[in-house]
Amino acid sequence: MAFTLNELSQITTNREFEKIAFSMLKSIGNNLTRHASSFAHWGALMLNHVNNFYTIVITGPDAGLWQHELYEKCKYPLKIILWGNDGATLPVFHGRLGKGQTTIYVCAGNVCKLPVHSVEEALRQIC
Numbered sequence: 058m059a060f061t062l063n064e065l066s067q068i069t070t071n072r073e074f075e076k077i078a079f080s081m082l083k084s085i086g087n088n089l090t091r092h093a094s095s096f097a098h099w100g101a102l103m104l105n106h107v108n109n110f111y112t113i114v115i116t117g118p119d120a121g122l123w124q125h126e127l128y129e130k131c132k133y134p135l136k137i138i139l140w141g142n143d144g145a146t147l148p149v150f151h152g153r154l155g156k157g158q159t160t161i162y163v164c165a166g167n168v169c170k171l172p173v174h175s176v177e178e179a180l181r182q183i184c
């Protein structure tokens with residue numbers, strides 16, 4: 058559940074979910090290091106906390122195709138890829154729709170890198 062809350066915080070831009078997730082992570086204490094194989098999902102959440110977890114937002118007419126291409130080419134595990142067109146209503150798309158061309162936004166935490174207009178440019182920002 059904590060892993061899902063962390064991802065939900067990225068999609069909704071509600072940082073309360075992230076705070077709850079990491080509070081849950083802290084509560085397991087040393088169990089993570091003593092019994093790593095039994096706490097694999099907690100370990101993945103810890104990696105999200107200490108490394109860059111990327112939220113990749115793709116908008117525009119070719120967003121669906123670019124999402125598939127980016128997913129296939131980028132093997133970096135700490136990412137979530139979201140794509141949408143003009144009808145997308147999730148908060149993460151706010152201010153990013155209606156530009157007329159397909160655009161990729163690579164964000165880590167609350168900071169986004171400069172938007173790019175090709176999968177190759179996005180890969181250089183991530184991998």
